[in-house]
Amino acid sequence: MSMYRIGEFAARIGRSASTVRRWEREGRITTKRTPTGQRYFDESDVRAVLHPSFEAPKRATVVHCRVSSPGQKNDLASQIEAMETFRLGAGIAVDEWISEIGGGMNLRRKKFLALMDRIEDGQVGHLAVAHKDRLARFGFDYIEHVAERNGCTLTVANAETLSPRQELVEDLLAIVRTFSCHLYGLHRYKKQLTQELKGGGE
Known part of the structure:
Protein backbone atom coordinates (compact mmCIF):
# COMPACT_ATOMS: atom_id res chain seq x y z
CA MET A 1 0.00 0.00 0.00
CA SER A 2 1.36 3.45 -0.96
CA MET A 3 2.04 5.76 1.97
CA TYR A 4 2.54 9.51 1.54
CA ARG A 5 4.01 12.05 3.89
CA ILE A 6 2.22 15.39 4.02
CA GLY A 7 4.37 16.99 1.30
CA GLU A 8 4.03 13.97 -0.99
CA PHE A 9 0.27 13.85 -0.38
CA ALA A 10 -0.05 17.56 -1.14
CA ALA A 11 1.80 17.10 -4.44
CA ARG A 12 -0.31 14.05 -5.25
CA ILE A 13 -3.57 16.02 -4.96
CA GLY A 14 -2.20 19.25 -6.45
CA ARG A 15 -2.36 21.33 -3.28
CA SER A 16 0.19 22.91 -0.96
CA ALA A 17 1.29 21.34 2.30
CA SER A 18 -0.13 24.35 4.19
CA THR A 19 -3.54 23.72 2.60
CA VAL A 20 -3.45 20.09 3.71
CA ARG A 21 -2.54 21.18 7.25
CA ARG A 22 -5.43 23.66 7.25
CA TRP A 23 -7.84 20.96 6.07
CA GLU A 24 -6.61 18.77 8.89
CA ARG A 25 -7.21 21.52 11.49
CA GLU A 26 -10.69 22.10 10.08
CA GLY A 27 -11.46 18.38 10.24
CA ARG A 28 -11.96 18.10 6.48
CA ILE A 29 -9.42 15.28 6.29
CA THR A 30 -8.18 12.80 8.85
CA THR A 31 -4.55 11.78 8.96
CA LYS A 32 -3.37 8.31 9.82
CA ARG A 33 -0.37 7.63 12.02
CA THR A 34 2.20 4.86 12.13
CA PRO A 35 2.93 3.07 15.44
CA THR A 36 5.76 5.58 15.95
CA GLY A 37 3.38 8.51 15.53
CA GLN A 38 4.43 9.58 12.03
CA ARG A 39 1.61 11.20 10.04
CA TYR A 40 0.81 9.67 6.65
CA PHE A 41 -1.84 9.42 3.93
CA ASP A 42 -2.67 6.65 1.48
CA GLU A 43 -4.47 6.17 -1.84
CA SER A 44 -7.89 6.15 -0.19
CA ASP A 45 -7.20 9.71 1.02
CA VAL A 46 -6.11 10.73 -2.48
CA ARG A 47 -9.32 9.34 -3.97
CA ALA A 48 -11.44 10.98 -1.28
CA VAL A 49 -10.02 14.40 -2.21
CA LEU A 50 -9.90 14.01 -5.99
CA HIS A 51 -13.22 12.16 -6.20
CA PRO A 52 -15.47 13.29 -3.32
CA SER A 53 -18.17 10.82 -4.34
CA PHE A 54 -15.72 7.95 -3.98
CA GLU A 55 -16.60 5.49 -1.24
CA ALA A 56 -13.75 3.35 0.03
CA PRO A 57 -14.51 -0.37 -0.03
CA LYS A 58 -15.44 -1.88 3.33
CA ARG A 59 -12.52 -3.61 4.98
CA ALA A 60 -13.22 -7.21 5.93
CA THR A 61 -13.24 -8.62 9.43
CA VAL A 62 -11.50 -11.98 9.34
CA VAL A 63 -11.06 -14.82 11.83
CA HIS A 64 -8.04 -17.03 11.15
CA CYS A 65 -7.74 -20.54 12.61
CA ARG A 66 -4.83 -22.95 12.09
CA VAL A 67 -3.53 -26.37 13.08
CA SER A 68 -0.30 -28.02 11.97
CA SER A 69 -1.49 -31.32 10.50
CA PRO A 70 -4.56 -33.02 8.99
CA GLY A 71 -4.66 -35.28 12.05
CA GLN A 72 -5.66 -32.25 14.14
CA LYS A 73 -8.99 -31.66 12.39
CA ASN A 74 -10.81 -32.10 15.71
CA ASP A 75 -8.56 -29.43 17.21
CA LEU A 76 -9.36 -27.16 14.28
CA ALA A 77 -13.08 -27.66 14.79
CA SER A 78 -12.69 -26.85 18.50
CA GLN A 79 -10.69 -23.75 17.64
CA ILE A 80 -13.36 -22.52 15.23
CA GLU A 81 -16.09 -23.19 17.79
CA ALA A 82 -14.16 -21.34 20.51
CA MET A 83 -13.56 -18.36 18.21
CA GLU A 84 -17.26 -18.27 17.37
CA THR A 85 -18.03 -18.04 21.09
CA PHE A 86 -15.32 -15.39 21.53
CA ARG A 87 -16.50 -13.22 18.67
CA LEU A 88 -20.12 -13.36 19.88
CA GLY A 89 -19.03 -12.31 23.36
CA ALA A 90 -16.86 -9.51 21.97
CA GLY A 91 -19.57 -8.35 19.58
CA ILE A 92 -17.40 -8.86 16.48
CA ALA A 93 -19.25 -9.18 13.18
CA VAL A 94 -17.18 -11.53 11.02
CA ASP A 95 -17.12 -11.30 7.23
CA GLU A 96 -14.83 -14.25 6.58
CA TRP A 97 -13.42 -17.32 8.32
CA ILE A 98 -10.07 -18.73 7.22
CA SER A 99 -9.16 -22.30 8.23
CA GLU A 100 -5.62 -23.41 7.53
CA ILE A 101 -3.58 -26.58 7.97
CA GLY A 102 0.16 -25.99 8.05
CA GLY A 103 3.13 -25.64 10.39
CA GLY A 104 3.54 -22.45 12.38
CA MET A 105 7.22 -22.33 11.44
CA ASN A 106 6.31 -22.17 7.76
CA LEU A 107 5.79 -18.54 6.76
CA ARG A 108 5.22 -19.47 3.11
CA ARG A 109 1.83 -21.04 3.70
CA LYS A 110 -0.46 -20.01 0.85
CA LYS A 111 -3.38 -18.87 2.96
CA PHE A 112 -1.10 -17.00 5.38
CA LEU A 113 0.67 -15.15 2.56
CA ALA A 114 -2.64 -14.35 0.85
CA LEU A 115 -3.96 -12.94 4.14
CA MET A 116 -0.86 -10.79 4.67
CA ASP A 117 -1.11 -9.51 1.08
CA ARG A 118 -4.72 -8.48 1.69
CA ILE A 119 -3.74 -6.71 4.91
CA GLU A 120 -1.01 -4.78 3.09
CA ASP A 121 -3.48 -3.91 0.32
CA GLY A 122 -5.86 -2.42 2.89
CA GLN A 123 -8.55 -5.06 2.37
CA VAL A 124 -8.65 -6.35 5.96
CA GLY A 125 -9.63 -4.01 8.78
CA HIS A 126 -9.81 -6.50 11.65
CA LEU A 127 -8.11 -9.86 12.14
CA ALA A 128 -8.89 -12.14 15.08
CA VAL A 129 -6.95 -15.25 16.12
CA ALA A 130 -7.18 -17.65 19.05
CA HIS A 131 -3.54 -17.35 20.05
CA LYS A 132 -0.44 -15.60 18.70
CA ASP A 133 1.13 -18.82 17.47
CA ARG A 134 -1.94 -19.65 15.36
CA LEU A 135 -0.64 -17.07 12.88
CA ALA A 136 3.05 -17.94 13.25
CA ARG A 137 5.20 -19.67 15.83
CA PHE A 138 7.66 -16.75 15.85
CA GLY A 139 7.60 -13.17 14.60
CA PHE A 140 4.12 -12.21 15.80
CA ASP A 141 5.29 -8.74 16.86
CA TYR A 142 6.39 -7.99 13.30
CA ILE A 143 3.12 -9.31 11.87
CA GLU A 144 1.27 -7.06 14.31
CA HIS A 145 3.43 -4.11 13.21
CA VAL A 146 2.57 -4.73 9.54
CA ALA A 147 -1.12 -4.99 10.40
CA GLU A 148 -1.16 -1.74 12.41
CA ARG A 149 0.78 0.11 9.73
CA ASN A 150 -1.88 -0.86 7.19
CA GLY A 151 -4.85 0.04 9.35
CA CYS A 152 -5.72 -3.50 10.48
CA THR A 153 -6.65 -4.21 14.10
CA LEU A 154 -5.28 -7.54 15.34
CA THR A 155 -7.24 -9.19 18.17
CA VAL A 156 -5.85 -12.20 20.07
CA ALA A 157 -8.32 -14.20 22.13
CA ASN A 158 -5.38 -15.62 24.14
CA ALA A 159 -6.95 -19.05 24.39
CA GLU A 160 -3.93 -21.01 25.61
CA THR A 161 -5.84 -24.29 25.38
CA LEU A 162 -6.13 -23.76 21.62
CA SER A 163 -2.34 -23.79 21.23
CA PRO A 164 -1.47 -27.53 21.26
Missing part, protein backbone atom coordinates in the same frame (compact mmCIF):
# COMPACT_ATOMS: atom_id res chain seq x y z
CA ARG A 165 1.68 -28.35 23.22
CA GLN A 166 2.55 -31.15 20.82
CA GLU A 167 2.93 -28.57 18.04
CA LEU A 168 5.38 -26.60 20.18
CA VAL A 169 7.43 -29.74 20.83
CA GLU A 170 7.52 -30.57 17.11
CA ASP A 171 8.49 -27.00 16.19
CA LEU A 172 11.28 -26.93 18.78
CA LEU A 173 12.59 -30.27 17.51
CA ALA A 174 12.55 -28.86 13.98
CA ILE A 175 14.70 -25.93 15.16
CA VAL A 176 17.15 -28.29 16.86
CA ARG A 177 17.40 -30.43 13.71
CA THR A 178 17.97 -27.36 11.56
CA PHE A 179 20.77 -26.04 13.74
CA SER A 180 22.29 -29.50 14.04
CA CYS A 181 22.48 -29.75 10.26
CA HIS A 182 24.09 -26.31 10.06
CA LEU A 183 26.62 -27.16 12.73
CA TYR A 184 27.43 -30.47 11.04
CA GLY A 185 27.88 -28.64 7.75
CA LEU A 186 30.19 -26.10 9.37
CA HIS A 187 32.20 -28.91 10.98
CA ARG A 188 32.65 -30.62 7.62
CA TYR A 189 33.62 -27.32 6.01
CA LYS A 190 36.13 -26.58 8.79
CA LYS A 191 37.68 -30.03 8.44
CA GLN A 192 37.93 -29.68 4.65
CA LEU A 193 39.39 -26.17 4.91
CA THR A 194 41.98 -27.33 7.46
CA GLN A 195 43.04 -30.18 5.20
CA GLU A 196 43.32 -27.85 2.19
CA LEU A 197 45.40 -25.35 4.16
CA LYS A 198 47.72 -28.10 5.32
CA GLY A 199 48.04 -29.36 1.79
CA GLY A 200 48.76 -25.87 0.49
CA GLY A 201 51.54 -25.38 3.03
CA GLU A 202 53.46 -28.48 1.99
